[in-house]
Structure formats: structure tokens, C-alpha cells
Amino acid sequence: MNDHTSIQKIRIVLVGLGTVNIGVLKILIEKKVIIAKNYNLEIHVMGVADSSGIAVKENGYTYEELIHLKSNGNKVNQLEGYLSGVSIEQITNHIKADVLIDGSPVNLKTGNPGLQAIRNALDKGWSVVSANKAPLVLAYDELHQLAKKHSGKLAYSATVCGGLPVINILQRDLQATNLIGFKGIFNATTNFILEALEKDGSFDDAVKEAQRLGAAETDPSLDIDGYDTANKLYIIMKSFTEFSGTISDIQIEGIRAITSEDIKQAAIQNKRIKLLAVAEKKADTWSLLVRPTKVEASSFIGNCDGWEMGIELQTDYYEELSMKIYEEDPITTSAAVVRDLINISKKSF
Numbered sequence: 648m649n650d651h652t653s654i655q656k657i658r659i660v661l662v663g664l665g666t667v668n669i670g671v672l673k674i675l676i677e678k679k680v681i682i683a684k685n686y687n688l689e690i691h692v693m694g695v696a697d698s699s700g701i702a703v704k705e706n707g708y709t710y711e712e713l714i715h716l717k718s719n720g721n722k723v724n725q726l727e728g729y730l731s732g733v734s735i736e737q738i739t740n741h742i743k744a745d746v747l748i749d750g751s752p753v754n755l756k757t758g759n760p761g762l763q764a765i766r767n768a769l770d771k772g773w774s775v776v777s778a779n780k781a782p783l784v785l786a787y788d789e790l791h792q793l794a795k796k797h798s799g800k801l802a803y804s805a806t807v808c809g810g811l812p813v814i815n816i817l818q819r820d821l822q823a824t825n826l827i828g829f830k831g832i833f834n835a836t837t838n839f840i841l842e843a844l845e846k847d848g849s850f851d852d853a854v855k856e857a858q859r860l861g862a863a864e865t866d867p868s869l870d871i872d873g874y875d876t877a878n879k880l881y882i883i884m885k886s887f888t889e890f891s892g893t894i895s896d897i898q899i900e901g902i903r904a905i906t907s908e909d910i911k912q913a914a915i916q917n918k919r920i921k922l923l924a925v926a927e928k929k930a931d932t933w934s935l936l937v938r939p940t941k942v943e944a945s946s947f948i949g950n951c952d953g954w955e956m957g958i959e960l961q962t963d964y965y966e967e968l969s970m971k972i973y974e975e976d977p978i979t980t981s982a983a984v985v986r987d988l989i990n991i992s993k994k995s996f
Contacts, residue, residue, distance in 0.1 A: 654687050657992045658707075660694040660738055662764050663750035664717055666861050667778045667805070670981025671748065671988075672710040678985070686989055694742040696735040696751075696760070699724035703742040735760035739767040746991065748984060749777040753869065755878075758785040765801075769793040774800035776987040778980055780878045784894055787885045800994075802987035807879045808833055808956045810979030811972040812986075817887040817960075824964045826887055828927045831958030832951050833879040835974050836863045836870040837902050837922040841939075842953045844910045845919070861977060862954070872901035873922060873937040880924040880935060890933055898936040905939055919944050921951070947971075 661668045675682070675690055682688050694703040695713060699722035702708075708726070716726065723729060730741060736759065739747065747768035751761040762782040765775050770793060777783065782790060783803055794801040804814040808831075817826075832838050836857045843853035854871070857863035869875045877897045884890040902922050913920050918941040927934045942949045947969045951957040957971030972979060 654683060654689050655992065656689045656691055657746060657988070658691050658693045658744040659746045659748055659988070660696075660742065660744045660768075661692060661713075661748050661750065662696045662735060662738070662761060663752070663779075664695060664697045664713065664723065665750060665752070666977045667981050667984065668748060668750035669714060669717055670978045671750070671984050672714050674978075674981055674985050676710050676714075682989065686993055688989065688992055690988070693744045694728075694738050695723050695726070696738050696764075697723045701730055701733050701735060701738045701741065702726040702728040703730065703738070704728040705742075736763035736767060738764065739771055739773065744773060746774045746776060746988060748988065749775065749779045749782065750984070751779055753779060753781045755781050755784065755869075755874070758782050762786060765790060766793060769797055769799050769801070772797045772799055774991045775802070776805070776984055776991065777801070777803045778805035778984050780806045780875075780882065783882050783885070784878050787882070800991040802991050803882070804987050805980050805983035807882055808958070808972065809835075809974045809977070810983045811956060811958070811970060811974075812983075813883060813958055813970075814886050815986075815990075816968075816970075817883065821887070821960075821962060821965060824962045826928075827961040827963065828925075829883075829958055829960045830923050830925045830948065832921055832948060832956050832971075833876045833924050833958075834870055834922060835954045835956050836867065837873075837876070838951060838955060839953050839975075840871065841902065841905065841910070841920055841922070844905065844907050845914070847907065860975060862975060871903055873899045874901075876922060876924050876937045880926065880937060884926065884933065884935065888933065892933075892935075896935060898938070900936075900938045902939050913941050914944075916941070917944050918942060919949050921948055923948070 691707040702723045749761040758781045761779040807813045840853040877899045923940040954975040960968040
């Protein structure tokens with residue numbers, strides 16, 4: 648850091664105070680000195696929202712008080728600055744800020760409150776970091792157009808495989824190359840369940856353990872029925888290809904029908920069953936599917952174990968690229984949010 652470089656103060660608003668955004672606050676505490684020294688940034692939380700409503704404060708909230716609030720089982724409506732009767736989506740009308748971070752629950756029906764909160768933020772020229780897939784799935788083009796129109800930034804690497812920098816590598820590092828196809832394990836919960844079946848565990852017990860760890864929702868259907876994987880596949884396609892279709896163009900099959908016997912038969916063939924997302928380009932058309940698939944046990948995908956997610960990219964010049972991440976703890980998703988926040992704040996995204 649150049650000692651003569653002034654610190655840039657970034658004002659943020661947190662939509663959602665669940666696992667991801669609480670993780671963001673913990674990282675900001677732990678990495679506060681590094682963020683200031685290496686990036687000349689100070690991050691100030693000006694407003695927060697959860698299911699109880701919104702709270703704003705002109706001089707900001709400390710990271711510690713927000714973590715303490717949630718650890719004690721309390722909600723935003725008990726904070727100083729709580730605004731009664733104001734919806735989450737309208738928080739941008741009540742405070743000045745630079746970046747909105749959406750860590751609200753996934754709502755694939757309307758996208759709200761996250762989608763409308765993001766729209767409102769971009770309309771005001773704010774930038775947005777999202778860990779919430781729903782707004783991207785439901786309004787990818789619209790949100791990017793809003794960001795461009797009002798000179799904001801939209802970053803969302805946390806929506807695809809948590810901390811694995813799939814979006815970043817595709818958009819930043821694979822310049823002047825063509826993506827021929829890719830396949831991957833994009834949902835660690837289903838990978839954990841399938842490995843539990845390999846060890847003679849039960850499907851239901853594996854789901855309960857994933858829920859206990861916070862990796863699966865109370866309703867795990869998005870994971871086990873393949874829709875979470877399909878959402879990530881869609882976001883990748885929109886981010887780095889000319890794909891103009893919708894989520895309905897993806898053939899989706901989850902893992903509910905997979906039995907221990909299926910797992911054993913695959914093992915006899917030196918194969919493992921994985922819930923794969925697959926994209927193949929045939930002529931000028933993309934074939935997209937999510938499906939339980941037998942893969943060679945010794946392959947890169949076959950060696951993605953338990954809580955790991957991974958992807959294999961096929962390109963023209965870079966040939967085949969593979970990467971994976973272990974993600975039992977959602978803190979890696981929180982880290983991806985912080986990564987995006989730093990990148991857009993330094994205009995390096």
C-alpha cells in the first residue's frame with residue numbers, strides 16, 4: 648500500500664442477516680487490516696434488513712453488534728434505526744450507500760425481496776453484490792441493463808459454487824477463447840448425500856445432516872431435485888456464452904430416485920453416480936441438462952468427494968481446465984461475496 652493513498656470508504660447495505668451475510672461480517676472483522684492495507688478500503692454498514700424489516704443508521708453499524716444481534720436470536724426490528732412499516736425492498740430510499748449485498752433467501756417465484764431491492768439499488772446508481780441466485784435466474788438481462796444504464800456494477804460469483812471462482816475465471820481470464828462445453832458438480836449437498844449412500848447410509852439421514860450443518864435448507868427440494876444445480880448452470884451460460892434461452896431449456900432430473908443398489912452397481916463397474924450439470928455445444932445450439940450420471944471413479948469428477956464441487960471446462964485454446972472446492976461450511980460463499988465487494992470497489996471486476 649502506498650502511504651500517500653487515501654482510504655476509500657465503501658458504504659454497504661445488507662439484505663438478509665442469515666448465514667452468508669453474518670459470514671461476510673466475520674470475514675470483514677478478521678481481514679479488516681488486510682483490506683485496508685492491501686486495497687485501501689474501509690467497509691461501513693449503513694443499513695440492514697431481515698424478515699422483521701429494515702434499520703438504517705447515518706454513522707453505521709459495527710460488524711460486532713450485528714453478529715451479536717443474530718447470535719442472541721434477535722432481529723433487525725430490535726436495532727437502533729429500525730423503520731417500522733418499511734418493506735425490505737425500499738431500504739434504498741432511506742439511506743445513502745455505494746453497494747447493496749443481497750444475501751436474502753432464494754425465491755424462484757417472484758425473486759423478492761432480493762430482486763426488487765437489487766432493481767432499486769441499481770436504479771440509484773449503486774453497485775450490487777449478490778449471493779442470491781433467484782434475481783439472476785429471473786431477471787439476468789434486465790439487471791445487467793440497469794447496471795449499465797446507471798453506471799453501477801453487478802457481481803455475483805457467490806451464486807455459482809460458492810467460493811469457487813467459476814464466473815471470475817470465465818469472464819476475466821478466458822479472453823479471446825471459445826467455450827466448447829463443460830460439466831460439473833455444482834451442488835455439494837447432493838454430492839454429500841450420494842457419498843453417504845456409497846457408505847450404506849440412508850438418504851434421509853444424509854439430508855438431515857446437511858440441514859444440521861446449514862448446507863441444506865429446511866426444504867431441501869431445490870438441492871435434491873436438481874433445481875439449484877440448474878440455476879447455477881443457467882447463470883454460467885448467461886455469463887459467458889451467447890445463450891439466450893431460459894431455465895426451462897434445461898433438462899432437469901434430481902437424485903430422489905437413486906437407491907443404494909444403483910450406487911453398488913455403479914461401484915462394480917468402477918464408476919460413481921454424480922449429479923452433473925452438462926453443457927454441450929452442437930453446431931450453434933447448446934444442449935443443457937442436469938442428471939444423475941455414472942462417471943469413472945478415477946476421473947476428476949469421480950474424485951470430487953462429499954462436500955466438494957467441481958467443474959471441467961473444454962475450450963479451444965486453453966483446452967481442458969479443471970477446478971474444485973471443498974464447501975461444507977457456507978463461509979466460502981461469504982468469502983466470495985467479500986471478493987466481489989473488493990473487486991467492484993476497486994473497479995477491477
